[in-house]
Amino acid sequence: MESAPMTLNRRDFLKLSGMSAAAAAGLVAGGARNAAAQRRTDELRISEAKEVLGVCPFCSVGCGTVAHVRNGQLLNVEGNIEHPISEGSLCPKGAATFQLAYNENRATKALYRAPGSTEWQPIDLKQALDMIAERIKRTRDQYFIHEEDGVIVNRLDAMAHLGSAVLENEDNYALTKLMRALGVSYLEHHARI
Numbered sequence: 493m494e495s496a497p498m499t500l501n502r503r504d505f506l507k508l509s510g511m512s513a514a515a516a517a518g519l520v521a522g523g524a525r526n527a528a529a530q531r532r533t534d535e536l537r538i539s540e541a542k543e544v545l546g547v548c549p550f551c552s553v554g555c556g557t558v559a560h561v562r563n564g565q566l567l568n569v570e571g572n573i574e575h576p577i578s579e580g581s582l583c584p585k586g587a588a589t590f591q592l593a594y595n596e597n598r599a600t601k602a603l604y605r606a607p608g609s610t611e612w613q614p615i616d617l618k619q620a621l622d623m624i625a626e627r628i629k630r631t632r633d634q635y636f637i638h639e640e641d642g643v644i645v646n647r648l649d650a651m652a653h654l655g656s657a658v659l660e661n662e663d664n665y666a667l668t669k670l671m672r673a674l675g676v677s678y679l680e681h682h683a684r685i
């Protein structure tokens with residue numbers, strides 16, 4: 493059933509407008525109070541904390557960060573307003589840097605699915621790294637091509653490396669060096685795929 497259209501006379505309209513303006517003013521004042529309270533809470537949270545200047549680890553834009561640390565504990569990470577490039581801005585990923593340290597959902601185990609199995613099993617990170625290292629060594633020993641058609645190529649086609657946007661610039665630099673040293677020429681990054 494369609495509802496009947498609302499009719500307003502001039503007096504009703506003015507009354508309604510006045511109420512809306514008052515409500516909007518109340519909201520603005522409330523918002524300002526909340527913002528002030530939030531600022532105060534933030535100030536208390538980082539009072540007497542040491543400021544450590546850094547660079548966001550995630551991408552080559554290199555936005556500046558300030559980490560607040562007290563008694564060896566990280567309290568907060570935010571954009572550095574004095575940074576000449578980013579001037580305090582951080583994208584959503586950079587703004588969530590704090591969670592690198594404290595997010596309770598952070599993965600602390602690797603998942604391994606054995607050949608032929610349909611089940612994933614959580615394994616220790618160290619164990620996972622040892623398994624990866626052992627496979628890399630075995631693959632390189634078996635498939636490294638030193639020479640092809642009389643030309644020295646030093647290439648390893650049996651392995652590829654896929655980078656990730658959560659790797660730091662320094663990680664990417666070191667990984668590229670490592671892969672080139674192994675002879676891997678298939679280097680990709682998931683942001684490009």
Ligand code: SF4
Nearest residue numbers: 548551554555583586
């Ligand atoms: S804040 Fe965003 S844009 Fe800036 S360096 Fe980090 S990931 Fe890159």
